[in-house]
Amino acid sequence: MNKKFVTEYIEKRSKALSSKEAEELRDKLYNLKKTAIDNLDEYVKKAKSSLEKNGCHVYLAKSNQEAIEELKKIIGDEKYIVKSKSNTINKLKIDEKLKAEIVETDTGDFIAALAGKKDPHPVIPALSLTEKEISKAIKEKLSKDVEPKAEKIVEFVRNYLREKMLSAKVGLTGANVITTQGQIVILENEGNISIISHVPEKHIVVAGIDKIVKDMDEANKVVKAAAVWGTGQDWPNYVNVISGPSKTGDIQNIHIEGAHGAQEVHVILIENDKYEVAKGKYKDKLFCINCGACYDLCPVYNAIGQIPKPSDFERNYKCTLCSNCALNCPVKIDRQSNFRNNRKDFNKLEKIPQANKKMIENVRKYGNPFGEIKDGDTPKELYCC
Numbered sequence: 387m388n389k390k391f392v393t394e395y396i397e398k399r400s401k402a403l404s405s406k407e408a409e410e411l412r413d414k415l416y417n418l419k420k421t422a423i424d425n426l427d428e429y430v431k432k433a434k435s436s437l438e439k440n441g442c443h444v445y446l447a448k449s450n451q452e453a454i455e456e457l458k459k460i461i462g463d464e465k466y467i468v469k470s471k472s473n474t475i476n477k478l479k480i481d482e483k484l485k486a487e488i489v490e491t492d493t494g495d496f497i498a499a500l501a502g503k504k505d506p507h508p509v510i511p512a513l514s515l516t517e518k519e520i521s522k523a524i525k526e527k528l529s530k531d532v533e534p535k536a537e538k539i540v541e542f543v544r545n546y547l548r549e550k551m552l553s554a555k556v557g558l559t560g561a562n563v564i565t566t567q568g569q570i571v572i573l574e575n576e577g578n579i580s581i582i583s584h585v586p587e588k589h590i591v592v593a594g595i596d597k598i599v600k601d602m603d604e605a606n607k608v609v610k611a612a613a614v615w616g617t618g619q620d621w622p623n624y625v626n627v628i629s630g631p632s633k634t635g636d637i638q639n640i641h642i643e644g645a646h647g648a649q650e651v652h653v654i655l656i657e658n659d660k661y662e663v664a665k666g667k668y669k670d671k672l673f674c675i676n677c678g679a680c681y682d683l684c685p686v687y688n689a690i691g692q693i694p695k696p697s698d699f700e701r702n703y704k705c706t707l708c709s710n711c712a713l714n715c716p717v718k719i720d721r722q723s724n725f726r727n728n729r730k731d732f733n734k735l736e737k738i739p740q741a742n743k744k745m746i747e748n749v750r751k752y753g754n755p756f757g758e759i760k761d762g763d764t765p766k767e768l769y770c771c
């Protein structure tokens with residue numbers, strides 16, 4: 387992880403909200419997300435009904451596979467679609483499953499796709515690439531010479547993608563929040579989402595059912611937190627609020643859909659195992675607003691570029707249990723406790739990673755986790771990561 391980014395991020399974040407304001411917002415967010423997840427079924431029904439009343443087509447997909455099938459039907463024979471950054475859509479692996487070419491319109495995603503190297507960070511996917519590496523990837527993949535300077539690269543990407551975005555028939559985005567009253571809220575800094583959700587004839591939104599909150603007042607709290615904890619901004623550059631397809635009644639009060647914006651809005655809500663998780667002891671993982679703050683301040687992510695994950699056996703044991711993620715989470719997800727509880731579950735199944743077994747053996751045999759160390763030697767293996 388880029389150290390300059392982390393230092394600047396912490397500074398910006400503390401300027402955007404005082405610690406008292408931040409704590410108040412965390413409490414409110416925790417409560418509103420908890421209520422939403424405790425009433426998930428009701429929230430999903432209400433959101434579906436409101437969106438449909440607004441003229442959207444809504445699909446409830448039980449699994450990622452069902453979501454892909456719906457996408458195929460909506461996209462039809464289109465040759466390419468323009469897409470914004472979305473971790474939910476990324477999990478569908480649509481580039482392998484759809485016939486249409488997927489054009490990434492987020493600068494970071496576009497660059498990461500060209501370079502074939504994507505950082506796992508949910509907000510900054512090209513953070514680990516240098517200007518030189520990006521310029522080289524553009525030369526190799528698109529045969530264009532671009533000076534290895536950030537502003538020149540952005541200028542090139544802007545011009546390259548503009549034409550694609552303006553001529554696409556289908557725009558595909560995620561959603562940061564959906565309300566039970568029928569609003570889809572998507573925030574961004576670049577402006578690509580504003581274009582691809584408005585200009586193509588069809589706008590498809592794919593989101594997990596855990597993105598639903600009660601109303602716009604709650605949605606605004608999520609937007610604020612996503613900006614502050616995500617990038618240290620006071621507020622995102624753009625907040626798109628979409629309630630339905632574009633329409634006009636300007637001619638004789640005749641209602642026509644598709645004036646200047648999207649003619650059709652399709653919303654695919656993915657369930658996966660979320661109803662089950664919502665009833666279990668790890669339900670707080672559904673509170674996540676994907677801000678990425680837990681990545682920014684995690685010592686393991688900063689050292690090895692991979693964030694520990696409570697439910698993943700190998701990745702759980704990489705966690706140092708330092709609590710940074712829990713203390714910095716705007717929705718108060720107690721990841722640290724989740725790591726401990728999952729470990730207890732793994733221990734019951736007698737599942738312990740090889741490296742940890744070795745460390746325990748070494749402590750028993752040599753009194754240290756590294757094994758036999760002769761005078762002046764450094765340990766051959768550290769077993770930590």
Ligand code: SF4
Binds near residue numbers: 687710
């Ligand atoms: S508790 Fe684990 S996951 Fe969280 S910040 Fe510390 S090392 Fe990272």
Ligand code: SF4
Binds near residue numbers: 716
């Ligand atoms: S767990 Fe918390 S800090 Fe991490 S991405 Fe989700 S909301 Fe942000």
